[in-house]
Amino acid sequence: MKKILLAVYLASAAFLVQAGGFQVNTQGQKALGMGGAFTAYNKDASAAYFNPGAMAMLDSGRYLSVGSTLLMPRTKFLSNRTNAVTEMEGQNFFPSYLYVAVPLNEKISVGLSVNSPFGLGTKWDDNWEGNAVTQEANLKTFYVQPTVSYRFTQNFSFGAGLVYAYGDVLVRRRIGEFNSDVKLTGQASGFGYNAGIFGKVKDEVFFGITYRSGVKFNLDKGQATFTNVPASLSERFPNQNFKSELELPSTLSVGFSNRINSKTVLSFEFNLTGWSSYDSLNFNFENQATPDSRSGRRYEDAMSFRVGSEYTPNGKFAFRAGAFYDETPVRDEYISPDLPDGGRLGLTAGASYRISERFELDAAYVFEKVSERRATTDISKVDISSIAGTYRTLVNGIGLGLNYKF
Amino acid sequence: MKRILYLLTGIALTGLVNACKPDLEAPAASAGDAKLDFSKYAAFGDYHTAGYMNGGVSRESQQYAYPNILAQQFALIGGPTQFNQPYFNSPTPSVMELKGFENGQPVITGGEEMMKFIYSGCNPSTQLGPYERYSNSNEETNALQNFGVPGLKINQFKQTSLNAGNPFYQRLLAPSDNSTYQAIAARSNPTFFTLWVGISDIISYASSGGTCGNINQLHETTYKNEVAGLLDSLSRIRKQENNKFASTRPGVILNLPSVKQFAFARLVPDPTILQKKIQQENNNSEIFIWVDKKRTPFVGVRDVVKISFDDVLLAKGLKNLNRRDPALDTRNVNGVDVIVPHGLSELNPLTNEEVLDATEVGELDTRTSKINTNIKELLYNTVVPAANPTAYSKKVIIADVKGLFDQLQRGINYNGTKFSLDPITGGFYSLDNFSLTPRGQALVANCIIQALNSPVVTNPDATGFGTKIPEVNVNAYPAFKLP
Numbered sequence: 001m002k003k004i005l006l007a008v009y010l011a012s013a014a015f016l017v018q019a020g021g022f023q024v025n026t027q028g029q030k031a032l033g034m035g036g037a038f039t040a041y042n043k044d045a046s047a048a049y050f051n052p053g054a055m056a057m058l059d060s061g062r063y064l065s066v067g068s069t070l071l072m073p074r075t076k077f078l079s080n081r082t083n084a085v086t087e088m089e090g091q092n093f094f095p096s097y098l099y100v101a102v103p104l105n106e107k108i109s110v111g112l113s114v115n116s117p118f119g120l121g122t123k124w125d126d127n128w129e130g131n132a133v134t135q136e137a138n139l140k141t142f143y144v145q146p147t148v149s150y151r152f153t154q155n156f157s158f159g160a161g162l163v164y165a166y167g168d169v170l171v172r173r174r175i176g177e178f179n180s181d182v183k184l185t186g187q188a189s190g191f192g193y194n195a196g197i198f199g200k201v202k203d204e205v206f207f208g209i210t211y212r213s214g215v216k217f218n219l220d221k222g223q224a225t226f227t228n229v230p231a232s233l234s235e236r237f238p239n240q241n242f243k244s245e246l247e248l249p250s251t252l253s254v255g256f257s258n259r260i261n262s263k264t265v266l267s268f269e270f271n272l273t274g275w276s277s278y279d280s281l282n283f284n285f286e287n288q289a290t291p292d293s294r295s296g297r298r299y300e301d302a303m304s305f306r307v308g309s310e311y312t313p314n315g316k317f318a319f320r321a322g323a324f325y326d327e328t329p330v331r332d333e334y335i336s337p338d339l340p341d342g343g344r345l346g347l348t349a350g351a352s353y354r355i356s357e358r359f360e361l362d363a364a365y366v367f368e369k370v371s372e373r374r375a376t377t378d379i380s381k382v383d384i385s386s387i388a389g390t391y392r393t394l395v396n397g398i399g400l401g402l403n404y405k406f
Numbered sequence: 407m408k409r410i411l412y413l414l415t416g417i418a419l420t421g422l423v424n425a426c427k428p429d430l431e432a433p434a435a436s437a438g439d440a441k442l443d444f445s446k447y448a449a450f451g452d453y454h455t456a457g458y459m460n461g462g463v464s465r466e467s468q469q470y471a472y473p474n475i476l477a478q479q480f481a482l483i484g485g486p487t488q489f490n491q492p493y494f495n496s497p498t499p500s501v502m503e504l505k506g507f508e509n510g511q512p513v514i515t516g517g518e519e520m521m522k523f524i525y526s527g528c529n530p531s532t533q534l535g536p537y538e539r540y541s542n543s544n545e546e547t548n549a550l551q552n553f554g555v556p557g558l559k560i561n562q563f564k565q566t567s568l569n570a571g572n573p574f575y576q577r578l579l580a581p582s583d584n585s586t587y588q589a590i591a592a593r594s595n596p597t598f599f600t601l602w603v604g605i606s607d608i609i610s611y612a613s614s615g616g617t618c619g620n621i622n623q624l625h626e627t628t629y630k631n632e633v634a635g636l637l638d639s640l641s642r643i644r645k646q647e648n649n650k651f652a653s654t655r656p657g658v659i660l661n662l663p664s665v666k667q668f669a670f671a672r673l674v675p676d677p678t679i680l681q682k683k684i685q686q687e688n689n690n691s692e693i694f695i696w697v698d699k700k701r702t703p704f705v706g707v708r709d710v711v712k713i714s715f716d717d718v719l720l721a722k723g724l725k726n727l728n729r730r731d732p733a734l735d736t737r738n739v740n741g742v743d744v745i746v747p748h749g750l751s752e753l754n755p756l757t758n759e760e761v762l763d764a765t766e767v768g769e770l771d772t773r774t775s776k777i778n779t780n781i782k783e784l785l786y787n788t789v790v791p792a793a794n795p796t797a798y799s800k801k802v803i804i805a806d807v808k809g810l811f812d813q814l815q816r817g818i819n820y821n822g823t824k825f826s827l828d829p830i831t832g833g834f835y836s837l838d839n840f841s842l843t844p845r846g847q848a849l850v851a852n853c854i855i856q857a858l859n860s861p862v863v864t865n866p867d868a869t870g871f872g873t874k875i876p877e878v879n880v881n882a883y884p885a886f887k888l889p
Contacts, residue, residue: 072426074426074427074428075428076427076428076430077430078430078431078432079879081821081852081876081877081879082876082877082878082879083432083433083435083876084432084876084879085430085431085432087427127882129821129879129881129882130821130822131822131881132821132822132823132881133821133822134822173822174822176821176822176823176824176881176885177823177824177831177833177885177886178885178886178888179885230888230889231889232506232507232888232889233888377819377821379813379818379819379820380813380816380817380818381819382816382817382818382819382824383819384819385819385821385822386821386822387821387822390430392428392429392430393428394426394427394428396426
């Protein structure tokens with residue numbers, strides 16, 4: 001168990017930009033294959049994350065799921081001023097998960113969810129046109145969530161989990177005025193919760209509601225490193241600690257699924273992510289002489305809509321397909337090269353193969369087209385650092401997962 | 407259902423293979439509908455045009471002159487890659503250097519040659535140069551593309567004495583050549599030109615506290631007449647078949663910033679605050695900064711007054727304030743010789759050349775804003791040449807650099823880097839506090855490109871050439887060099 005946790009942790013060491021804002025929606029291969037519409041569907045231990053309420057509705061087996069997705073976001077930028085096209089460095093990410101669900105008795109199940117629901121990784125060439133806005137931004141999160149689920153009746157259950165979250169952040173940029181470089185790094189942790197209800201009507205219609213709370217990270221001892229600082233400014237820009245805080249948003253998911261015949265299930269879902277908690281990103285330096293950094297973000301709450309289906313021709317195979325539209329939380333005037341996010345239209349496909357009574361293999365593929373974003377700037381707004389131009393992003397992802405029933 | 411699943415899977419896989427990277431191409435640069443001919447771009451002007459920087463000119467500073475930056479962009483739409491500049495092999499004497507800071511004040515060395523040069527106009531006995539000669543034949547002169555001459559004033563375009571008086575001009579001419587600036591301009595035969603003059607007039611008058619140069623030489627009528635003469639040579643006014651006159655060569659003329667938008671006028675944002683600080687330090691509210699506002703030449707009237715908030719304390723005044731030099735600051739008070747701190751007593755006021763007083767600022771401001779208005783009149787409604795009031799219209803446009811200076815006065819954020827007109831920290835002005843840094847030059851170049859790229863419209867005030875020329879990345883130019 002410890003080894004698996006460690007493996008998942010190491011795999012999570014690299015994260016991604018994906019889904020509205022920096023939410024990562026590749027938390028289970030079955031869910032991914034169905035466009036993420038998984039709040040009202042329970043198939044394996046990933047219920048611990050998607051809907052803790054559904055966990056108690058799994059059959060009597062003990063479930064373990066592990067998996068990882070290779071995500072390949074690719075972004076290009078066209079500058080309004082210089083007409084130069086810059087390609088963001090092509091980073092690949094491996095968001096991974098581990099889920100366990102174990103029934104204690106007829107009514108109570110316990111479980112564990114370990115995954116990375118938020119992450120961000122953008123890296124531009126150190127000397128690119130917008131290097132005084134950003135050179136690199138990286139956020140890794142790691143959520144651990146012990147969970148309990150209780151079945152009230154044959155058709156209705158409830159579950160909740162406590163979230164311990166760990167975050168690791170890195171920001172690099174050039175101080176354009178005198179061509180010095182600053183690197184900010186820090187680690188923080190926070191707490192949250194995940195609660196859900198799940199119900200079914202006559203084994204044909206299922207519904208689920210999940211609420212995952214926001215998590216607030218207080219970064220008290222971040223490390224700021226300044227390099228290439230002219231000697232005459234060294235007293236103003238020494239290496240030092242900084243403080244910052246970041247509140248990752250809550251998500252409300254409402255889903256509904258319908259078994260239309262013995263082989264086919266249709267699933268629908270709506271999410272509302274409370275991105276408005278992300279109002280600004282500030283770094284307050286310990287040294288009074290160092291100017292603090294404040295960047296407005298003013299994210300808006302964002303909705304997404306998901307639809308998916310699963311077709312099970314026999315006991316060996318299952319095939320899935322889905323689509324989603326994920327609204328961006330980033331307002332037009334705040335589009336920035338550290339996260340040139342846009343509305344996302346996604347198509348997904350997936351399949352499962354039952355190797356044996358105990359083992360099942362999942363695979364999923366996702367293609368996302370991020371709508372083109374045009375960033376404008378007003379140079380007279382001295383405190384807002386951005387660069388004017390057009391961003392286009394495509395994301396491809398391939399995931400593999402393994403389920404073990406014991 | 408099955409089919410749909412297969413279809414979706416197929417579409418998704420096709421997407422993976424074909425569309426790993428988003429498709430985003432740079433639009434092509436173009437000379438626009440006006441089809442400008444950039445085969446010989448030539449630049450005319452003074453300090454900024456020549457690439458004057460940190461109190462002198464060097465090969466490096468010349469490379470960052472806005473005409474050279476522009477030429478590199480014009481090469482993207484058919485211009486030649488070569489741009490002929492009169493390069494210096496070694497820098498002009500006593501280029502300024504920032505050595506460090508003491509008590510928050512910059513310690514700057516050099517600049518002696520620059521001061522001599524600025525004052526040479528009102529002190530003809532000053533011997534400067536000669537600087538290393540660039541041109542040995544008329545052909546070499548004619549082939550030049552950057553005719554920026556530091557110190558060139560607007561009443562000198564037709565003076566042959568410019569050759570003897572300005573070493574920066576002298577080096578552009580063959581030894582036997584004594585042509586005027588206007589004649590050289592005509593000989594250069596450009597297909598496209600830029601013109602930015604008037605800066606030298608502001609600098610020598612203002613940085614001398616109004617003691618060097620005559621403000622009337624910056625008169626709007628002088629400007630209009632002199633510039634019209636130069637424009638006629640440059641843009642080659644020709645009589646058309648319909649007996650109207652029209653310019654046959656396109657160009658850009660740059661307007662003028664206000665004197666308060668030069669960094670030398672912003673060393674002390676408000677001298678009365680400095681006065682208050684001195685009062686607090688001495689615990690004496692009866693200490694004032696005194697200024698002798700006598701006019702040059704001295705007409706026998708002394709007008710010693712307390713400094714006011716809109717007087718401009720120049721670098722020299724700031725340096726000499728509170729000076730206690732026995733040779734200079736000894737005054738006889740009631741029959742006894744005592745040392746009186748310079749500028750802090752009515753008996754030993756700051757001299758006229760140490761302060762550009764509010765009246766002088768006001769006069770200069772009126773002049774430059776009238777000139778800016780007159781440029782428009784000149785191009786669109788002028789009576790010169792009399793035959794056709796719109797001879798230059800649609801061929802010569804205005805680049806509103808005054809607008810750029812206005813933006814910089816409030817501060818700008820260019821792709822994450824801040825710029826302002828403040829000395830040193832502003833990133834726009836070089837150490838001499840009037841010439842530009844490489845990034846300042848790049849901002850000016852972009853301002854001109856924006857003017858060229860403006861659409862051709864019938865409303866004359868907004869006329870551009872509708873070109874599609876990419877701007878340069880200002881931040882890619884060297885940052886202000888701090889020690």
